[in-house]
Every structure is written in C-alpha cells, then in structure tokens.
Amino acid sequence: MSGESTHNKLVGSAIRRKEDPDILLGEARYTQDVTLPGMLHAAILRSPYAHARIRSINLDRALALPGVVAGLTGAQLKEISYLQPLAPFPFQSRDPFQKGNPTIKFFDHYCLATDKARFVGEPLAAVVAADRYIAEDALELIDTEFDELPAVVGTEAALAPNAPRLYEEWDDNIMLTFRVSGGDVERAFREADVTVKEEIRSGRFTGTPIETRAVVANYEANSKTLTVWDTTQIAHPISTLIENTIALPQLKVRVLAPRIGGGYGQKWSFYAEEVLIPLLSILTRRPVKWVETRCEHMVGTIHAREQIHGIEAAVRKDGTILGIKDRIVANIGAAYPTGGLASIVTTGMFVPGAYKIENYAGEVIGVVTNKTPFGAHRGFGKSEACFVIERLVDIIAEKLGLDPPEVRKRNFIPPEDFPYVSVTGPRYDSGQYARALTRAMELADYSGWREQQGRLRREGRAIGIGTCLVVEPSSSTRMGSYNAGYYSVRMRMDPNGKVAVFPSGSDEGQGHATSISQLVADELHVPFGDISVVEGDSLACPYGSGSYSSRFSVVGTTAATLAARQLKEKILNVASVLLRVPAASLELGEGEIVARDNPKQAVTLKDAARAAYFSIFRLPEGLEPGLEIIFHYRDPNIEFHADERGRVAMFSSFPYDAEVAVVEVDIESGSLKILKFVSVHDCGNMLNPLIVRGQHLGALAHGFGGALYEELPYDENGQPLATSFKDYFVPTAMEMPELTLDHLVTPNPFTPGGFKGAGETGTVGPPAVLANAVEDALRPMGIKIRQVPLSPTYLWSLIEQAKRCQ
Amino acid sequence: MSTKRRIKVRVNGQSYEHEVESRLLLVDYLRDVVGLKGTHFGCDTTSCGACTVIVDGRSAKSCTRFAVQADGKEILTIEGLARDGELHPIQEAFWTHHALQCGFCTSGMVMAAYFLLLRNSNPSEAEIKHGIAGNLCRCTGYLPIVEAVTSAAQKLRSIKAAS
Numbered sequence: 026m027s028g029e030s031t032h033n034k035l036v037g038s039a040i041r042r043k044e045d046p047d048i049l050l051g052e053a054r055y056t057q058d059v060t061l062p063g064m065l066h067a068a069i070l071r072s073p074y075a076h077a078r079i080r081s082i083n084l085d086r087a088l089a090l091p092g093v094v095a096g097l098t099g100a101q102l103k104e105i106s107y108l109q110p111l112a113p114f115p116f117q118s119r120d121p122f123q124k125g126n127p128t129i130k131f132f133d134h135y136c137l138a139t140d141k142a143r144f145v146g147e148p149l150a151a152v153v154a155a156d157r158y159i160a161e162d163a164l165e166l167i168d169t170e171f172d173e174l175p176a177v178v179g180t181e182a183a184l185a186p187n188a189p190r191l192y193e194e195w196d197d198n199i200m201l202t203f204r205v206s207g208g209d210v211e212r213a214f215r216e217a218d219v220t221v222k223e224e225i226r227s228g229r230f231t232g233t234p235i236e237t238r239a240v241v242a243n244y245e246a247n248s249k250t251l252t253v254w255d256t257t258q259i260a261h262p263i264s265t266l267i268e269n270t271i272a273l274p275q276l277k278v279r280v281l282a283p284r285i286g287g288g289y290g291q292k293w294s295f296y297a298e299e300v301l302i303p304l305l306s307i308l309t310r311r312p313v314k315w316v317e318t319r320c321e322h323m324v325g326t327i328h329a330r331e332q333i334h335g336i337e338a339a340v341r342k343d344g345t346i347l348g349i350k351d352r353i354v355a356n357i358g359a360a361y362p363t364g365g366l367a368s369i370v371t372t373g374m375f376v377p378g379a380y381k382i383e384n385y386a387g388e389v390i391g392v393v394t395n396k397t398p399f400g401a402h403r404g405f406g407k408s409e410a411c412f413v414i415e416r417l418v419d420i421i422a423e424k425l426g427l428d429p430p431e432v433r434k435r436n437f438i439p440p441e442d443f444p445y446v447s448v449t450g451p452r453y454d455s456g457q458y459a460r461a462l463t464r465a466m467e468l469a470d471y472s473g474w475r476e477q478q479g480r481l482r483r484e485g486r487a488i489g490i491g492t493c494l495v496v497e498p499s500s501s502t503r504m505g506s507y508n509a510g511y512y513s514v515r516m517r518m519d520p521n522g523k524v525a526v527f528p529s530g531s532d533e534g535q536g537h538a539t540s541i542s543q544l545v546a547d548e549l550h551v552p553f554g555d556i557s558v559v560e561g562d563s564l565a566c567p568y569g570s571g572s573y574s575s576r577f578s579v580v581g582t583t584a585a586t587l588a589a590r591q592l593k594e595k596i597l598n599v600a601s602v603l604l605r606v607p608a609a610s611l612e613l614g615e616g617e618i619v620a621r622d623n624p625k626q627a628v629t630l631k632d633a634a635r636a637a638y639f640s641i642f643r644l645p646e647g648l649e650p651g652l653e654i655i656f657h658y659r660d661p662n663i664e665f666h667a668d669e670r671g672r673v674a675m676f677s678s679f680p681y682d683a684e685v686a687v688v689e690v691d692i693e694s695g696s697l698k699i700l701k702f703v704s705v706h707d708c709g710n711m712l713n714p715l716i717v718r719g720q721h722l723g724a725l726a727h728g729f730g731g732a733l734y735e736e737l738p739y740d741e742n743g744q745p746l747a748t749s750f751k752d753y754f755v756p757t758a759m760e761m762p763e764l765t766l767d768h769l770v771t772p773n774p775f776t777p778g779g780f781k782g783a784g785e786t787g788t789v790g791p792p793a794v795l796a797n798a799v800e801d802a803l804r805p806m807g808i809k810i811r812q813v814p815l816s817p818t819y820l821w822s823l824i825e826q827a828k829r830c831q
Numbered sequence: 832m833s834t835k836r837r838i839k840v841r842v843n844g845q846s847y848e849h850e851v852e853s854r855l856l857l858v859d860y861l862r863d864v865v866g867l868k869g870t871h872f873g874c875d876t877t878s879c880g881a882c883t884v885i886v887d888g889r890s891a892k893s894c895t896r897f898a899v900q901a902d903g904k905e906i907l908t909i910e911g912l913a914r915d916g917e918l919h920p921i922q923e924a925f926w927t928h929h930a931l932q933c934g935f936c937t938s939g940m941v942m943a944a945y946f947l948l949l950r951n952s953n954p955s956e957a958e959i960k961h962g963i964a965g966n967l968c969r970c971t972g973y974l975p976i977v978e979a980v981t982s983a984a985q986k987l988r989s990i991k992a993a994s
Contacts, residue, residue: 041929042929045931050869050918053934093956158854232969235873235933285972658925720932723867723969725972726973746914756973759961
C-alpha cells in the first residue's frame with residue numbers, strides 16, 4: 026500500500042444517520058420509557074390562579090386514598106432541613122458581567138410554591154402513588170384555600186407605578202436591566218435626514234417538542250446516590266444545580282439524558298420538577314416517575330419571545346442607517362431560574378443584525394408578570410431582534426420611497442469587513458450577505474413578481490413580496506453563567522481498534538453520533554460503524570455546559586476533531602516504538618499505521634492498540650499506557666469581559682439566511698397563502714448535507730409556526746387561553762409551503778472544520794419576511810404590520826379597520 | 832375506583848390475555864402491560880399522533896381509547912413492521928430521506944403512513960400531506976416525510992408488481 030490515503034472522506038457527505046434504525050424499529054428508549062422495580066408515580070397539583078395567596082393546602086383526603094404512598098406541599102418544604110431554594114440559572118450572580126450591567130434581581134423560589142402562586146401552572150403540591158391513574162385521582166382530593174390577588178398580565182401594566190407586585194420584597198416588577206451601546210447615537214440622530222420611530226411587538230410562543238418533559242429519580246440511601254433520568258439538554262449543569270438545591274451531605278447526583286425527543290431550547294432550563302421528583306424519591310426511598318401531560322407542558326414548561334420594542338432609526342436620504350435606539354421590554358413571566366433572562370440580553374446585542382450600524386443604544390428591561398416563566402426557544406432572543414430590525418428596514422424603505430432589498434444592500438456589512446466587530450461587541454466571523462440576498466431574489470423571480478404586482482392589484486388581488494436577511498449568532502458563552510465557553514470530549518480507542526467518544530453535550534435529534542463518527546472516521550481512518558458515541562450521562566461524560574445555541578456544530582465538532590488528532594498522535598507514538606520509525610515519518614492508512622517512505626513498515630491499528638494496553642513494557646517512560654484522552658476546546662471567538670458600555674463578544678459563529686416570500690392575502694377572510702418561499706442559507710461548510718437540510722427545514726417550520734399560527738395568549742385575569750394542541754396551533758404537513766432552498770458556503774475561519782450553527786437560522790426569518798410581505802400586500806390599504814403571529818383574525822381586524830377609515 | 836375486565840388481543844401477531852382496569856388507556860396497556868415502548872405518549876388529547884397504532888386495519892390514536900375497546904382485536908405497532916430483522920420499506924424510506932430527527936413522533940408517523948398506503952398505493956403529495964395531517968412533527972418540517980412516503984409507495988408498488 027502506498028502512502029496515499031485510500032480513506033473515503035466522510036465529512037461533507039450526505040450519509041444516513043446511525044441513530045435511525047433503533048428509532049424506526051421502536052427500540053429507542055426515552056425518559057418516559059424508564060421503568061424501575063418498585064417505582065412510584067407522581068402527579069403535581071398546579072395553581073389554577075395567576076396570582077393568589079395560598080391559605081392552605083390539605084392532603085389528608087388524598088393520602089387516605091388506597092394506593093397513595095406520600096404527598097408534599099410547599100408548606101411542608103420548610104421541615105426539610107437540607108432543601109434550598111432553586112439555584113439560579115443560567116446567570117449565577119446578580120452582577121454576572123461584574124460591571125453592574127446587567128443587574129438582576131433574584132427570588133428564592135422553591136420546587137413548590139410556599140407563600141403565593143404566581144402563575145397558572147405553578148407547582149403547589151405533589152402526590153405519589155402506585156400508578157399515575159391513582160395519583161391523578163388523589164389530586165382531585167386535595168383541599169385548597171386561596172385568596173386571589175390582582176394579576177399582572179400585560180407588559181406595560183407590569184411597569185405601571187401602581188402595579189401589583191409579584192414579589193413584595195422588590196421595589197417594582199423589573200427583574201433585569203441591561204444597557205449596551207456603541208458609537209455616538211445622539212450625534213447620528215442630529216445628522217440624520219430622516220428619523221423613524223416605531224413600536225414593534227413579538228408574540229409569546231414556544232417550542233412544544235412532541236416529547237413532553239419527564240423525570241425519573243432513584244435515590245439509593247446507602248450510597249447517597251441519586252440517579253435522575255431527565256429530559257434535559259444540559260445534564261451536567263442540572264446535576265450541579267440539583268446538588269446545590271438538595272444539600273444533603275455527600276449526595277452524589279448522576280443525570281442521565283441519553284435520548285431526548287426534541288428540545289429546541291425548552292429543555293435547557295432548570296425546572297422545579299428536576300428537584301421535586303428527586304426529593305420525592307429521597308422522602309419515599311422509592312424510585313419516582315413523573316411524565317408531563319401536554320396540558321401541564323403548555324403552562325409548566327417555558328414560554329418565549331414576548332417583547333415590545335420602542336425603536337428609532339436615524340437615516341440618510343439614500344437609506345444609509347446612521348444609528349439606532351431601541352428600548353426593549355420583555356414580559357418574562359414569573360422569576361424562576363428557567364433561563365429566559367439570557368435571551369433578552371441577547372436581543373439587546375443583536376438588534377443591529379446584518380448591518381453596518383456604527384451608532385447604537387439599546388436598553389433591555391425584563392418585567393415579571395403572572396405568566397409562565399421565560400426560557401429558551403430556538404432563535405433565543407435573536408429572532409425578536411431580527412423581526413424588529415428587518416421590519417424597520419422595510420419601514421425605512423417605504424418612508425424614503427426605496428426598494429427594501431436596496432436599503433438592505435446599502436447597509437450590509439460588506440464581505441471584506443469580516444471578521445467584523447459589531448457596534449455591540451460580537452465578532453461576526455464571515456458572510457456574503459448581498460450575494461445571498463441577490464441569489465434568493467433571483468430564485469424567487471423578485472423583479473418578475475414586482476412587475477406583475479401592479480396588474481394583480483388592479484385585478485383585486487393582494488399580493489406582497491417580502492425580503493429579509495437573518496443573522497443567527499450561534500454558540501453562546503457568557504461570563505457568570507452556565508454557558509461556559511468550552512466543549513470537552515473524551516475519546517478512547519479500545520484494544521480492538523474501535524473508538525468510543527464521550528462528548529459533554531447531548532443529542533435532542535441533531536444526529537451527533539453520526540456527525541462525530543464522520544469526523545472521527547476521517548481523522549483516525551477507522552470504519553464509521555466502529556465508532557460509538559455516548560452522550561447525556563453526567564458521570565460517564567466529561568463535564569460541560571450541554572447542548573444549546575447550535576453550539577455542537579461549532580465547538581462540539583471542533584472538540585471531537587481535535588480530540589481525534591490528539592489520539593492519533595498518541596497512536597503514532599505507540600506505533601513509532603513498535604516499528605522503530607520516528608512518529609513524524611508515520612501516517613495512518615486504512616486500519617494501519619504506515620511509514621511514509623516504506624509501506625512495508627506497517628503495523629495494524631489493532632496491534633498498536635493492543636500494545637498500548639497490554640504490552641506497556643514495550644513503551645518507554647513518559648508514554649502513558651492505553652489510548653484514551655480527554656480534550657477541552659476553548660471557543661476562540663468570544664470575549665468574556667464586557668466593557669463599560671456593555672459590549673461583549675458572546676457568540677462565536679454567525680450563520681445567516683436570505684429569505685424572499687411572496688404571499689397573497691384574502692381580503693375577505695384575512696387568510697394568507699404563501700405563493701413562493703426562497704431561502705439561501707449559509708452555515709459554512711456542511712458536515713453532513715442531509716442533516717443540515719433537515720435542521721434547516723425543521724427550523725423553518727418553527728418559523729412558520731411563530732409567524733402565522735402559534736400564540737400563547739392570556740386573558741385579563743392571567744388565565745392561559747392555549748393549553749393543548751387544540752388551541753395552540755403548530756404547523757402540520759398541510760401548512761408547509763413549497764420551499765426553494767439553496768446554499769452559499771462561507772467557511773467559519775475560527776474552526777478547523779469551517780462549520781457554523783445550522784439549526785436555528787430558519788426559525789428566525791419567517792416572522793420578519795412574512796410580515797414584510799403581508800405589509801407589502803396590504804400597502805394600498807395603508808395597513809401597518811407591527812406584530813406576529815399574522816393570524817387571520819389579526820389581519821382581518823386590520824383590514825376591517827382600514828376599510829372603515831377609507 | 833375502577834372495575835377490571837379480562838381482555839384478549841393480538842399484538843403484532845402474538846396473543847395476549849390480561850385482566851385490566853376498564854379505564855386503562857390502550858397506549859398504557861401497550862407500553863406498560865404488553866411492554867412495547869415503541870408507541871409514544873405525546874399529548875393525551877388525540878392531537879399529536881405519537882401514539883398511532885393500527886387496530887383491525889385502521890389507524891387509531893391509542894391515547895384516547897381504552898384497552899377494553901381493543902378486546903378481541905388485532906393490533907399492529909411499530910415493533911411489528913420489520914420482518915426478519917429487515918426494515919419495512921416505509922422504515923427504510925424514512926431512514927434514507929432523513930424523515931426523522933429526535934424520533935419521538937416517528938413511530939406514530941410511520942404507522943400513519945402505513946395506514947395511508949394500505950388505502951392508497953399511489954398517493955399524490957397532497958394526499959400524503961392530508962394522510963399525515965393528524966401527526967405532528969416538530970423536527971423535520973414534514974417535507975422529508977412526504978418524500979419518504981412517496982418513495983416507500985413506489986417501492987411497495989414495485990414489490991407488489993414483482994410478486
């Protein structure tokens with residue numbers, strides 16, 4: 026065999042996933058499938074009120090029901106000496122950046138409400154029984170007394186001086202404030218030809234994975250070991266948070282999340298049930314299982330997105346945006362440690378989007394309300410920022426009589442400016458925004474539709490064309506939080522030459538095992554099928570921040586690649602001893618190590634591996650036995666320390682997507698039809714194009730949902746109006762429009778693979794591009810779109826209002 | 832609280848006889864009594880379709896019917912599709928077209944596709960979308976599923992033509 030590699034490169038090829046056969050055969054096991062001997066089942070009593078003082082919760086009748094083993098109320102938590110309030114997440118302190126900005130207030134919530142109920146769905150008590158049916162029966166036997174309090178529901182209402190307070194200990198309902206600015210925004214406004222000022226709103230919606238949350242806890246008293254099977258994206262932080270909250274001396278917590286049925290951010294929170302169910306196992310000395318019902322999920326699992334932006338832009342006549350001011354108020358629900366605070370800080374950072382805006386002042390205010398707590402949802406704060414800036418560009422274009430894509434192109438960060446440090450601090454890695462938008466407009470036949478639009482309007486058809494450019498920063502890190510900016514991978518080649526990889530993240534459906542196997546097969550020249558990947562085990566895998574922010578494809582893949590290279594070096598060192606050839610003269614062939622100059626000098630990988638484990642007498646001092654390494658990869662394109670103006674580089678890769686939509690609005694009903702939808706996506710090099718396409722399509726579906734259908738409304742008493750899939754409309758196959766997809770490839774210069782995040786960009790664009798298209802369609806009626814979702818009811822009411830004004 | 836009844840069912844060709852509470856849901860019966868965990872539980876309101884199985888040749892959402900209603904009936908679940916370790920053409924097509932990601936909806940989605948193709952061996956794209964409209968997927972954006980069902984239909988037709 027020659028020195029030339031015969032290995033077929035797997036990175037970049039659209040190979041089928043190794044995860045799939047198990048799933049397709051019905052053999053994959055999820056948290057709800059965990060069954061342990063002697064296991065009990067928990068059901069949770071949740072608040073029926075948005076805001077109420079708890080006078081009493083009496084379990085007597087529930088506990089008397091045959092089959093009920095135990096129960097617990099918030100009042101009883103006081104008697105548990107080792108129980109602490111839920112530890113804060115993701116920020117670990119009130120001043121995470123150590124600059125007095127942001128400032129955060131915390132409240133000591135426990136895993137069951139102790140004094141007041143602060144949102145419908147908040148856990149108040151739990152019962153544990155022989156089966157779930159009996160546990161649910163027992164809930165109905167719990168006697169409760171409440172004093173209902175006025176609910177804080179609306180964002181503006183929460184800020185009113187006389188608003189009822191959720192937390193009497195606080196001066197107001199403000200949980201977080203953050204200011205970020207750059208340049209001289211006042212000067213920009215003085216020098217502007219034109220200014221615009223708008224209020225733009227993002228509606229409350231969320232991810233709704235088909236797998237609801239579930240927790241199974243098993244406490245073994247003799248060893249003080251608590252094993253928790255949990256639908257979480259962040260097994261390691263959760264193990265730490267549980268230990269910090271259940272402060273039993275010598276407690277050892279192991280969190281297992283081997284297979285998750287979709288996360289989209291919702292399983293990146295620290296939830297009360299992640300403490301409550303383990304606590305019930307400790308108290309009963311039995312394994313305890315809880316599986317969330319869908320109705321529980323709609324109120325007990327995080328919501329996202331609800332923001333109001335008061336945005337102003339300073340603009341030159343030619344469309345150049347000189348400066349932007351934005352006051353962002355987010356309605357974040359009750360102050361549980363579910364992580365939503367980080368998303369609104371992110372919004373403040375990314376309002377400038379794809380544009381070279383050098384003067385900016387953003388103010389972010391997070392107000393608590395009697396609603397479900399805020400958390401992460403695919404697009405995490407960036408979706409709201411994109412909606413606002415992309416709407417604003419269209420509003421500017423209309424005001425100046427320019428074509429919206431021309432205004433975009435005039436302001437884009439040009440390709441030669443990358444890496445580009447934004448006015449708020451992040452370092453954008455690479456991009457070709459104008460090229461992507463031009464390509465998308467060609468594929469959509471933008472100019473053709475514009476030519477036809479006038480004629481179609483005269484025929485009475487409301488046709489609109491929208492454009493947008495989404496930048497979706499991925500791989501987040503922030504000081505003072507659990508998003509710690511590194512990714513660790515343990516990797517072992519066993520004595521038979523097979524490779525086991527233990528990454529610190531977890532998989533919620535992204536295909537990590539396949540992607541890692543592709544990378545490792547290329548680096549180590551071992552067969553794809555000989556590589557196994559173990560994830561979601563806080564004990565077996567090296568510690569890490571988990572899976573979020575599309576970081577696997579940025580830092581996870583890099584950690585796996587560099588771990589494999591380090592392992593390769595070790596293999597070559599062992600082979601060097603065996604072959605008596607300097608390691609530098611050796612290389613990997615297919616299943617063997619070969620001298621570059623003399624192919625006859627070769628040793629099989631298996632023989633080298635066996636020698637590393639079982640013939641250490643042949644290895645010199647200093648060459649450690651075995652072939653197992655741990656590699657910690659530190660994200661190079663981030664900055665931990667914010668400056669005095671709040672500027673900091675919190676994200677490391679910047680995938681983007683140019684989108685063009687053509688829509689038709691039915692003036693009679695307000696219903697919307699997407700006639701054409703084009704997406705030109707750039708996530709750098711593609712590790713597996715099949716997976717990237719899947720991620721992008723799925724993200725777009727979430728985007729269509731949020732743009733058109735999904736909404737979590739509340740009535741004036743704080744009662745949620747969408748509590749099942751019967752009133753929370755997620756897209757079915759019928760709602761998916763025909764899509765035209767294309768790709769540009771601008772590699773990430775900061776990672777060896779050149780990959781960027783691929784799973785969130787699609788979610789961000791549709792609200793913006795569809796709102797732009799709908800406003801364009803309804804322009805002759807003077808209708809302005811300032812919020813999503815673009816439901817038929819919303820559009821119909823705007824149309825009716827416009828008709829009355831005409 | 833609840834009365835018990837003895838039921839006899841056939842699941843994936845195998846006979847079972849159990850004493851069950853009359854309020855036991857079919858999905859819990861299949862998962863916890865028969866022990867077939869491939870059928871999932873996603874919404875408890877007949878909306879998401881993760882629990883779809885075939886009962887006497889018709890698709891059924893097993894979260895909203897009782898086990899006793901299945902007495903004397905023939906049930907097919909995801910575990911009963913493959914033959915001799917070989918994936919059913921629908922399963923194979925889902926794999927090839929990347930029609931699954933987290934996999935949680937997949938069992939129900941495959942069973943819905945199976946039922947569709949029992950009734951219509953050559954469905955149009957619109958018919959496929961309609962056929963799986965009772966099954967929600969939050970990962971794939973559905974288009975790869977539509978592609979997979981189209982290709983499975985083709986394969987099943989060519990198998991039938993050859994036999």
